[in-house]
Amino acid sequence: MTTIAHGERRNLALGRRAGRWLPALAVFGFGLVAWQWILPALGVERFLLPPFSDVVTAFWDSRDELVRAGWITFKEALGGFVLGCSLAFVFALALARWRPLGNALMPYLIAANAVPIVAFAPITNAWFGILSPWSKIVIAAVLCFFPVLVNTLRGLTSVRPESLELMRSYAAGQPSVFRRVRIPNSLPFVFSALKIASVLAMIGAVVGDYFGGSTEALGVQIVSAVSLAQYETAWAAILVASILGIAFYASVAVVERFALRWHPSTRGEAQ
């Protein structure tokens, strides 16, 4: 009896969740229909946006190449993400630990955060060699570095004074204050920054490819497909980049859910 009731409840919950997703799915469906039939009917030319089915066909025809290219570019992005984010975290710890240092550097970090870093992409090719993945990894890393640094630093330092007084009353040392208070306190800030960084890393890797790189990389393939007027292939590659970007972002979001299960933002899911 109870198991049946339980099963019914679960079905109900599933139904309710499906209901919540329905409008979004409808919009998705409408988007595809518009892309496939409405835009061509309005006279949108193939070089502006080829019909969806042609893009899918182009993807299927060169799927091996595209998947390999996607994997290469994704590795560049991931490398840059890991490198940039870890460096940023370590820097943030140091700046939070030695506040005068942090205060001296903060204005420059905020300014650097506003610099359009992709502008450096052609330069990194000169630094690391046009065929080296490192030129793309470094662009992605620098793109990730500043938002993660600024957000982490904010998270490490925006601790309620009483939380620190409490640790002081227990005669806790700095390592303990960082481990037990500052770092956990920073995690919500860190994860919002990591989500932004996952997107920036993909942008950095693809844009890095645009300025030259191994012909097997995704960005290079987009550029060459466009120059050969193979718009369907170019769009298929863009689609691969988009899917990878979304998957990257979603994986970070899943880790966040798990790491921040104590956070009030997960309220809806509790019990």
Added chain:
Amino acid sequence: MSVADVGDGKEAVVSAQRVTKTFGKGGVTALQEIDLEVRRGEFISLIGPSGCGKSTLLRVIGDLVEPTTGKILINGKSAHRARLDRDYGIVFQAAVLYDWRTVVKNISLPLELGGWDRARRASRVREMVELVDLAGFEKHYPWQLSGGMQQRVSIARALSFSPALLLMDEPFGALDEMTRERLNLELLRIWAETGSTVVFVTHSISEAVFLSTRVVVMSARPGRITEVVPIDLEQPRTAETREEPRFFELVTEVREALHAGGADEVVAELEGLE
């Protein structure tokens, strides 16, 4: 039961000697020449208008703020030494729980820092959960608790390592009247069970009278002690204590002491808060 008057032979847990605290260069005098002795087992309330330095005095006792002149002795040691020895537990107006720790993990924080092993920690935390009546909520995170429950966790955390001295800075100030009265009774029960010494900051006259063995009345600008009112209500106190004529007499006495401290307008403000 007799009043804990000066010179009853019990040793001083807290001894403040001519403590002065000024903030900024030649700025506000938060505390002026405070002399105060708190003996073992006492329940002392510090009461006064906002800005009288009662919270500052509590922080000076806890070595969270340094006095400008004068000194504090805790169990005969300097306040600094006492803090390093973890001689006191502290409770703030906000519960100051760590959001990422469950009830159990919050309570065991001072034990972790004190290097207790896992098994001892677990059994001690179980006792504490029992003491503040939170069984069933061990695995809850702070946001899943009401304000009163959060404050109980905070009290359990302060008591977990059995400090002989408990410092409380308006711990029930943010709670509704019903919860506050219930927690007052609970605090008195814990105080009686643990035999600890309490220094309690409040701006509620009736709360101070109900809880304390002595009420220390302070005045503002500069912050100083104007009167000490011994509370001779019978122990243990119960909900009925609040209806005894003697309770009202003492409330009046404390209120008049506050008036005498030259804080008429502030007293009016305080009474509005109650």
